[in-house]
């Protein structure tokens with residue numbers, strides 16, 4: 001039975017990005033040549049990101065609404081209390097580039113997944129308040145078991161991390177006993193514990209290049225990043241068929257149209273985007289302008305706008321990025337390629353929740369042994385390859 005692989009927000013069948021054969025492991029994109037066929041592992045439920053849990057009314061949000069103090073505080077009062085408490089607690093506030101502007105503005109450090117892990121590994125602050133999604137706070141907890149790591153809302157999950165379980169990785173490894181497992185950092189701790197290496201979007205290519213050529217690679221869970229890695233390294237990579245619901249919705253037509261509408265602009269494309277392999281092929285064929293098209297992690301995007309001469313940047317990732325870029329290089333213009341690319345998980349972290357995290361020391365994130373030590377090995381390898 002042939003399955004048409006369509007991305008979230010696009011009705012199945014309308015844009016058959018990939019055609020896979022159920023029970024088989026070869027996937028091909030009809031718009032790409034057959035040498036770009038890939039080996040995939042079909043997850044149990046397809047597409048996995050469609051099963052993502054709702055975060056409309058989380059337990060932390062309910063606690064805020066029922067709180068005796070917080071609903072009566074103005075934004076300014078909340079900020080003043082946060083400033084006072086962070087000093088008293090000697091806390092460091094780390095925030096991902098997709099966080100709400102007010103959270104980014106209050107943070108001690110704002111960065112991409114790799115930079116946040118590096119910051120967590122380096123800080124000597126006894127309390128780390130992690131404003132990002134749960135796997136990021138877990139990574140900090142794995143790196144700093146002697147510190148208190150808090151996340152203001154533990155239901156800040158990640159649709160991509162939710163596409164694979166530790167049991168599924170164990171089964172996958174059984175089918176490829178000599179395979180080396182490379183897990184994107186967007187995974188839960190027990191999945192990292194099954195991996196040989198972790199990577200982020202900023203060092204995935206280097207991590208795979210550092211693995212001996214004769215080794216089979218099992219890359220999980222993001223198939224689009226995996227396709228990108230395969231293309232950049234020329235290595236045979238087995239892919240897990242996971243996706244991020246926010247990035248899967250970016251289409252090659254949107255990218256081409258944006259580049260055409262803004263001839264002076266550079267395009268910044270996150271490697272999780274659903275169209276990244278089509279764009280890579282269009283670049284190689286000369287159908288997209290190579291001198292203006294750049295695939296970057298969110299940290300790479302920040303470096304790019306600092307250094308580029310382009311007056312306008314088209315941003316193909318989650319829209320929280322625009323605030324970060326605007327602060328970094330305010331004299332330039334930033335246009336979102338998809339204005340509705342919003343990660344609801346990142347946006348669950350709000351000012352009242354950040355205040356409550358510092359006031360009540362909630363919610364602690366801990367990773368117990370032996371998962372912690374096993375996951376730590378894979379994360380350390382990620383931090384070695386920068």
Ligand code: 13P
Pocket residue numbers: 097111112113114186200201202244272296297298299
């Ligand atoms: P970066 O590592 O590029 O910040 O990406 C993290 C992420 O979750 C992208 O969706």
Ligand code: SF4
Pocket residue numbers: 133157158159160161186244245246247272318343344345346
């Ligand atoms: Fe996860 Fe996608 Fe949100 Fe990134 S944007 S945290 S990959 S759901």
